[in-house]
Amino acid sequence: MANAAVYLDTASSEPLHPAARETLLAALDHGYADPRRLHGPGRTARLLLDNAREAIAGALGVRRDEVTFASSGSRAVQRGLLGLAGARAERGRPIAHSAVEHQAVTDAAAWWGAPRELGVDAYGRLDLDAVRSLAPDTAALALQSANHEVGTLQPVAEAAEIAGGVPLLVDACASMGRVPLPHGWDALAGSAHKWGGPSGIGVLLIRHRARWIDPFPAGDPFARTDEPVDIAAALAAAAALQAVVAERDQIGSRQRALIDRIRARVADIADVDVVGDPVERLPHLVTFSFLYVDGEALVTELDRLGFAVASGSACAVDTREPSRVLAAMGALTHGNVRLSLGRETTPAEVERFLDVLPGVVHTIRERAGL
Amino acid sequence: MLCPAPIIALGRSLGSVAIGDLLAVAADDPAARHDVPAWARMRGQEYLGERAAEDGVPVYVVRRLS
Structure with missing residues (x-):
């Protein structure tokens, strides 16, 4: 292949940030012990974990x-949500969530029982009137800070205010590090490999004044204990988060301009649905769908040309179900591509992508006889 | 039919009906439920709704407007 692959799927998993890599290598030799033990190596592990906590x-x-x-x-989302619900209500009183939440939320709400889905508009933004009509017996409300497939920011603070006494779990996995945390949450979840930390590290924030109970068997269900994690990886995740927050104004504005450019150029291709809020959105992500195009063929052909992208189309995922997010928004679900930029994505790479895309779409449509 | 075959069939058949006439596609593909209305919105046609064929397969009905 003439060019190394251009990775445009950071919303699925961001490559390790240089700050994380450096910290990971330095910490690997020191974080092996059980941080609950009282001996020296245990105390060292404890110290490293607390450093990570402090940095985050x-x-x-x-x-x-x-x-x-x-x-x-996903685990942070589920522990957060089920812990809020369990501290407030018996099982069977419903968890409410927007129609565009990640599957970690919808699975947890269904497992808890009788979930209630709240509608969204054509940008995928939560309908606040649906929050106004929440039943008072709602066990908990789950809302993302920003949508992981289309990038639209959610009105978290407004929803929290309207929801009143119903505790709020915010799934911030798509946005943590990239934009400031929203206000109004009782628990909030993030995922390190989406900001350039190692995979296998989730962050669950629980407000000190929130009522929360461990949803899984635990010695002390009221203790807000960590799940066992790789301590070197936790420290690396913290270092990456610090670095990403420090550089986000600069990198975010560069990514925002590139996404604006992509949205404008893609909209020039015939029969395309460019999805999500064009302004109130994550800086690095855009989704669009092409009529009459098979999403799997699109992803495969772009991969062959050296571009790694994600798709929410039914034929491109193993469940063969279309994206619930796109469906809830009334957006076209087939022929879908989600692009998410990295911190090092260059304008030249974006231009190369934009140059090949119309031809790829045209070829697939021609094959379909359209 | 798998995605997006029902939508391709709609796109190919649109020209064969007169403006104002109805066009329908039967599809058991779950994406069609969302993609037929989206197709109608993008192509400026009118989506009229869904009914079931005798064998239970959903049939999606549109009216040609242009």
Whole structure:
């Protein structure tokens, strides 16, 4: 291949940030012991984990005792949501969530029982009137800070205010590090490999004043304990988060301009649905769908040409179900591509992508006889 | 039919009906439920809704407007 692959799928997983790599290598030899033990190596492990906690708290602007670690972002979402629901209600009283939440939320809400789905508009933004009509017996409300497939930012603070006493879990996996945390949450989840930390590290924030109970068997269900995590990886995740927060104004504005450019150029291709809020959105992500185009063929052909992209189309995922997010928004679900830029994505790479895309779409449509 | 075959069939058949006439596609592909209305919106046609064929397969009906 003439060019190394251009990776445009950071919303699925961001490559390790240089700050994380450096910290990971330095910490690998020291974080092996059980941080609950009283011996020297245990104390060292404990110290490293607390350093990671402190760094994450500082980067996010929360209290250190509000930061816990989980074994993944999805796990943090589920522990956070089910812990809020369990502290407030018996099982069977519904968890409400927007129609465009990640599957980690919808799975947890269904497992808890009788979930209630709240509608969204054509940009995928939560309908606040649906929050106004929440039943008072709602066990908990789950809302993402920003949508992971289309980038639209959600009105978290407004929803929290309207929801009143119903506790709010915010799934911030798509946005953590890239934009400031929203206000109004009782628990909030993030995922390190989406900001350039290692995979296998989730962050669950629980407000010190929130009522929360461990949803899984635990010695002390009221203790806000960490799930066992790789301590060197937790420290690397913290270092990456600090670095990403420090550089986000600069990198975010560069990415925002590139996404604006992509949105404008892609909209010139015939029969395309460019999806999501063009302004109130994550800086690095855009989704669009082409009529009459098979999403799997599109992803495969772009991969052959050296571009790694994601797709929410039914034929491009193993469930063979179309994206619930696109469906809830009324967007076209087939022929879908999600692009998400990295911190090093260059304008030249974006231009090369934009130059090949119309031809790829044209060829697939021609094959379909259109 | 798998995605996006029902939509391709709609796109190919649109020209064969007169403006104002109805066109329908039967599809058990779950994406069609979302993609037929999206197709109608993007192509400026009118989506009229869904009914079931005798064998239970959903049939999606549109009116040609242009």
